[in-house]
Amino acid sequence: MNPEKFVRELESIFDSDAVLTSSEDLVAYGYDASRLQGIPLCVVFPSSSQQLCELFDRSVRYGIPVFPRGAGSGMTGAAVPLERGIVVSMERMNRIIDIDTENMTCEVEPGVVTGVLQAEVEKYGLFYPPDPSSLQFSTIGGNVATGAGGPRAVKYGVTRDYVMWLETVVPIGRVIKTGSKAIKSVVGYDLTRLLVGSEGTLGIFTRIGLRLIPAPDPSWLILVTFSSPHAAADLVCNILKSRFIPSALEFMDSSVLNIVDTSGIAIPPGTEAAILIEVDDPLFVRERVMKDIHHLCRIGGALSIEQARSDEEKARLWKLRRSISPALSKIRIGKINEDVAVPRKVLPDLVVRIRELSREVDLPIPVFGHAGDGNLHVNIMYDPKDPGERTRAQTAVSRLFEIVLNLGGTISGEHGVGIAKTPFVRKELSDDTLELMWKIKRAFDPRNILNPGKLFIPNHAFIGR
Numbered sequence: 001m002n003p004e005k006f007v008r009e010l011e012s013i014f015d016s017d018a019v020l021t022s023s024e025d026l027v028a029y030g031y032d033a034s035r036l037q038g039i040p041l042c043v044v045f046p047s048s049s050q051q052l053c054e055l056f057d058r059s060v061r062y063g064i065p066v067f068p069r070g071a072g073s074g075m076t077g078a079a080v081p082l083e084r085g086i087v088v089s090m091e092r093m094n095r096i097i098d099i100d101t102e103n104m105t106c107e108v109e110p111g112v113v114t115g116v117l118q119a120e121v122e123k124y125g126l127f128y129p130p131d132p133s134s135l136q137f138s139t140i141g142g143n144v145a146t147g148a149g150g151p152r153a154v155k156y157g158v159t160r161d162y163v164m165w166l167e168t169v170v171p172i173g174r175v176i177k178t179g180s181k182a183i184k185s186v187v188g189y190d191l192t193r194l195l196v197g198s199e200g201t202l203g204i205f206t207r208i209g210l211r212l213i214p215a216p217d218p219s220w221l222i223l224v225t226f227s228s229p230h231a232a233a234d235l236v237c238n239i240l241k242s243r244f245i246p247s248a249l250e251f252m253d254s255s256v257l258n259i260v261d262t263s264g265i266a267i268p269p270g271t272e273a274a275i276l277i278e279v280d281d282p283l284f285v286r287e288r289v290m291k292d293i294h295h296l297c298r299i300g301g302a303l304s305i306e307q308a309r310s311d312e313e314k315a316r317l318w319k320l321r322r323s324i325s326p327a328l329s330k331i332r333i334g335k336i337n338e339d340v341a342v343p344r345k346v347l348p349d350l351v352v353r354i355r356e357l358s359r360e361v362d363l364p365i366p367v368f369g370h371a372g373d374g375n376l377h378v379n380i381m382y383d384p385k386d387p388g389e390r391t392r393a394q395t396a397v398s399r400l401f402e403i404v405l406n407l408g409g410t411i412s413g414e415h416g417v418g419i420a421k422t423p424f425v426r427k428e429l430s431d432d433t434l435e436l437m438w439k440i441k442r443a444f445d446p447r448n449i450l451n452p453g454k455l456f457i458p459n460h461a462f463i464g465r
Contacts, residue, residue, distance in 0.1 A: 003084070006062060007042050010086070014055045018045040020091070027071065028148050029087045033134075034420055036077040040067065040087040048093060049206045052169040056449075060171060061085065065449050068200035070110065070142025073134040075337060076418025078146065078199045082453040088204060090141050096120055096208065099292045104212040105164060110141025111203045117210075123314045127215040129156035132414070133322065139440060141205050147197030151248035151278070151321075151413035154240075154372025154402040156213075158414065160196040161186035165209035168195055170202065171445040181209060194440070202444040219247060219280040221317045222289065222306040224272040224297045229253050229355065229367075233348035236371045237419075238279070242296060242345065244289060248278035249372030250321050259327045260320055268303045275350075275371065276321050323379075324368050331364050332381035334390070336397055341375040341413030342405040353403045354378060360399070361392040375413035401427055423458040 011019050020029070020043040031037035046052050059066050065085030072079055081087055094111035101124050114135040118128050131150035133137055138148070144166075149158040157301060165179030179192035180183065195202055226232040229251075236249050254272045257320070267274075281289050289309070297305050308314045328335055342350050351367065354376075358365040369376040378400060382393040401411045401424050411424055426434070438456060444447070453459065 003180060005039055006064060009058055010042065010044060010055070013051055013058075014044050015047065018047070019043070021440070029072070030081060030088060032069075032074045032077060032079045034075055034077040034080065034418065036419055037182070038079045038081040039084070040081040041084045043087045045089050045092045047328045049167065049169050052204055052206065053173045053175065055088070056088070056169065056173045059449050060173070060447050062451065063447065066171070066204075066450050066465055067451055068145070070139040070145065071113070071134070071137050073138040074142065074146060074418060075339070075415045076412075076420040077420035078451070078454055079142075080419060082419070082459075084362075086448075090139065090204070093141075094139075094205065099124060099126070099212075099392055101126065104182065104214070105209060106212060107121050107207055107209050108140055108349045110139060110144070110208060111205050111231045112140045114138055114140055114143055121212055122215060124355045125215050126212040128162065128210060128212055128407075130159045132164060133325070140208055140210070143206060145198065145200050146416045147414065148371075149370065149375065151250055151370055153370060153375070153414075154249050155245045157246045158346070160193060162211045163192060163196050164211050164320055166195055166205055166436055167190050167207035168203035168205050171447065171450045176203070176271040177207070177213060179209065180306060194272055197416065199454055201454055202442055202450070204450075215420050216247070216280040217286075218311075219314070220286065221277050221314045222277040222293065222297075223265065223274060223304075223306045223308075223320070224277065224280070224292070224302040224316050224338070225268055225274045226301060227270050227272055227303055229273040229351045230348045231301050233351045233371060235275055235297060235302075236347060237344055238300060239293060240372070243290065244293060246277050246293075246372065247280040248276065248370075250276040250369065251351075251371035251376065252321065252324065254274070255331070255364060255369050256324045256327070257376065259330045259366075260323045262320065264316055266304055266306060271303055276317060285465040321368070324366075325408075326380055328366060328381065331366065332389075334382040334384040334385055334393065336382075336393055336398065337415075338378045338380070338400060338411070339369070339375060339413050339415045340378055340400065340409055340411060341373065342376045342407045342409030344372075346407045346409075347371060347374050347376075350376065350404065350407055354400070354409075357396060357399055357403065361396045363389060363392055365396065370413075374409070374414070403436060417455045419454060419459045422455065425455070425458075 067081040069079040093109035097107040132148040382389040
């Protein structure tokens with residue numbers, strides 16, 4: 001079909017300002033945080049499920065692919081249009097439809113920004129825990145599509161643990177409703193959990209029902225430094241074995257501590273790693289919890305223990321952790337950011353193996369992340385203009401995944417597959433498993449027009465640059 005004619009058909013479905021075709025707009029909506037890029041045919045902004053049904057009707061009829069998009073904050077290229085298709089941006093469907101304080105649930109449209117929802121439910125004494133680092137701009141729809149996590153996952157779980165029901169438009173042009181407002185529901189297959197983390201390959205969410213919990217007391221923070229990464233990782237395991245569950249247990253190695261602003265924070269000489277511990281237990285038991293955690297830190301060989309209670313003190317310590325990612329460019333311009341996860345008991349082994357890998361490939365590999373649930377961000381730094389470093393970086397990615405899988409882990413704890421991890425999916429999943437997944441995909445999307453080229457087909461574009 002003539003592309004211009006197809007766009008004119010779309011203009012009959014969507015509002016007058018909801019179809020973009022200028023080259024500037026196509027570039028702006030053609031990439032995400034992975035730095036991969038494609039150029040779509042056009043960008044549309046739906047405002048209803050009916051518009052999406054009509055879009056799918058035409059897309060299936062003419063074989064034009066559809067690429068769902070949240071805020072474009074994903075790290076693996078899941079929102080990148082690999083073909084000349086339609087980018088469907090959900091950012092204008094951004095209403096908080098209902099906050100039910102008695103049942104402690106809410107219903108939102110997919111374009112609601114995560115941080116905005118958190119601030120709104122806090123007004124009612126409620127709490128939505130999932131906290132990806134992009135929470136101030138990422139959307140609930142994108143979080144659900146990727147199964148996003150964050151530092152609080154160690155205590156509160158990840159996005160999938162809070163999704164109760166979904167309204168989803170699937171490529172066969174139907175609106176399906178899955179899940180229930182009831183706390184328990186075991187009728188039929190759990191399609192809600194299947195859709196969470198499906199990365200826009202099975203359907204497009206239009207309404208999302210979320211579980212909320214009572215807001216905890218204001219948290220306290222501790223920054224603990226160590227002379228070895230292994231000792232820092234050991235502390236994480238020892239705290240959890242002692243039946244304490246902090247609301248965050250974040251690991252940072254010396255290579256990241258050396259590049260972030262530590263003004264006003266005492267980092268002793270010889271520090272090789274640090275753990276940031278957040279505790280939000282009820283205030284009436286917190287002093288006892290903190291006393292026991294301090295004891296575990298001391299017997300674990302801590303170099304220093306810095307505790308923060310005021311908002312200003314806590315902000316300073318969290319700034320240390322959250323400023324890591326943008327500061328990595330001080331080491332190298334090129335970065336391959338992997339979000340591997342392993343069982344917690346082998347976390348110390350993983351930290352040691354990554355240091356060995358760094359020496360083996362002769363590249364800096366800074367490590368930080370959510371140690372409390374075994375999920376670390378491993379950053380392979382290289383110079384894109386140096387062919388030798390680029391080749392060694394590719395080798396490091398493959399070797400890292402071998403190490404992680406041999407430790408019983410996974411190649412992605414929260415970012416998903418998208419494009420970036422497609423060359424490595426078969427390292428973790430068997431052919432039989434992938435065949436079954438593909439059959440599920442085709443049941444939802446017989447013509448393979450929804451986010452094609454993701455999850456299943458190996459694509460080396462990410463690591464080949």
